[in-house]
Structure formats: C-alpha cells, structure tokens
Amino acid sequence: MSMITRLHYFNCVVEKGSITEASRVFDVQPSSISRQLIALEKELGISLLNRTTRNIGLTEAGLTYYQYSQRIVSELDEAHRAVNDLQQNPKGSLKISMTVGFGESCVLPLIPAFIMQYPDIKIELELTERVIDLVEENVDIAIRSGRLPDSNLIARKLADNNFLLCSSPQYQAKHGSPCGPEDLTDFDCISYGYTGWRDWYLMDNKARKLSIKDAVTVNSVNGQKQLLLNHAGLALMPLWAVREELKNGSLIHLLDQHIFSPYESLSSTYALYLNRELISPKIRVFLDYLKDNLD
Incomplete structure (x- = not known):
C-alpha cells in the first residue's frame, strides 16, 4: 500500500470522524483502513488517533500530521490537474x-x-x-x-538528406558540365567544412572516395548555397536545402544518374x-x- 493511499485514508477518517464512514467513501472494508492506519503509526513511531468505541479523535501529534497531510494530498491533486491540463493544452x-x-x-x-x-x-x-x-x-x-x-x-x-550535385546555370554556361564523377577535378568544388563531411563519395554501388578540385571550403550549408547562387562552382547539397532553388531554376542538378554523399554512407x-x-x-x-x- 502506497504512502499516498495511507494519507488519503488518514485524512478521510479524521474528516468523517469514523473508520466505517471512511470505508464507505473508498469502498473498502473497515479492517483494511484500520490496518493501514496502524501501519502508518508504526512507521512514524507515534500515535496519531485516540480511538474509543464511539468516536475517533486526533492526538497532538495527529493534529500536526493532519495539517501536513492535507497540504500534501491537496498539492498532489493539484499536480494531477496540472498534468492533465498540460496533456490537453501543451504549455x-x-x-x-x-x-x-x-x-x-x-x-x-x-x-x-x-x-x-x-x-x-x-x-x-x-x-x-x-x-x-x-x-x-x-x-x-x-x-x-x-x-x-x-x-x-x-x-x-525527419528527412533523408539525399545529397545532390548542384551548380548555378551561369556557372554551367561558363564552365560546362562534368560528364562523369571522374571529371570533378576539372571543376571548382565547394566543400563543407564540418569535420567528417569534407570529402565527396560516389555511392552508386559501394562508397568510393572521389578526387575533386577543392576551390573553397565553408562550414555551413547555407554558406555553400550562397556560393553556388553566386556561381562559385559545384557543391553536394542536401535536397531539403535546395528544393526551392531547383524548382525556380536558380540551381540545377548535375549528374543526376549518380548518388553522392559527403560521407561514406547515406545519412538522414x-x-x-x-x-x-x-x-x-x-x-x-x-x-x-x-x-x-x-x-
């Protein structure tokens, strides 16, 4: 039996003035409530209730304990209400x-x-x-x-990263397009400067590290995109970062028959x-x- 249940029993007995009346509230046998009150007093090592054949009254220690017990049960009930409110109205x-x-x-x-x-x-x-x-x-x-x-x-x-090889139409018009992954050494490649994501891998069958011409390194995805939009070269970009630019034509997808990654495995x-x-x-x-x- 939990301590909280004992406190509920104790408070109800005090308020009803009767173990029998408290047993009706909780729909349990009076003997069950009596056992829990005795266990509570044994745990505290002090008598909380004066019992007679007619009524039940509080000892001095019982009065002090009841005052605390009321607050504990009341705050617990308030906690339950607050949590239920959060469940309905997250805050x-x-x-x-x-x-x-x-x-x-x-x-x-x-x-x-x-x-x-x-x-x-x-x-x-x-x-x-x-x-x-x-x-x-x-x-x-x-x-x-x-x-x-x-x-x-x-x-x-939340999303697959789906890295795509991208450039601006202006860069492509000036420098042409790679015919295959082996041609990347002939183009300005924008690398992501975050540790572990600087290399380029071809993922068609198994991961194969590619040789590229490192033109510039930047440590943010949006930094790479700004360089692309200003015609600085080619970059591997996650689809979620360039979806709108691919739709409006400010960036284009190169070598779309191949799968690339800046790491030796696909990522999300x-x-x-x-x-x-x-x-x-x-x-x-x-x-x-x-x-x-x-x-």
Missing part, C-alpha cells in the same frame, strides 16, 4: 537545439505557425553544429544529421529526445507538427 518552455543548415532551411520557417497553434509553449531555439548533452543543457529536442550515436536517446527520422536528419516512459506533451506536439509539415 511550458520548449528548448530545441538544431543544426544550422536544417534549422534555417526547414525548421525556422515552421515556427511562427506552430506558435500560433500552441501559444502557451515558449520556444527557445539554438542553432549549432556542436555535440550537446540534453540532460546537462536542459534541451528537450536535438535535431542532428548523420549517423546516430549509441545512446539512450529516442530518434525520430533526426530529432533526438530523452528516453522516457511518458513523452512530454509539448515535445510530442512539436514532433508531430514537424512530421506533418516537413516536405
């Missing part, structure tokens, strides 16, 4: 850490509509490529690309959160919102 602070490229391209444009839908959730956003500790930094959700670390985190896939972008038995409503609604609204 509170939601801290999200995300990679710069995916955050700027895919997540930030969705935030205003999310806030309108859930005005009681306060969003705190961090855009960074560094490795974070969700517990130490009090982060609710981390959005990261690449291989998943071995951890006790739950991962929900994930939302990571702590492995808990019950997911917080504010986390749940944000993840569901991303799933419903990401292209």
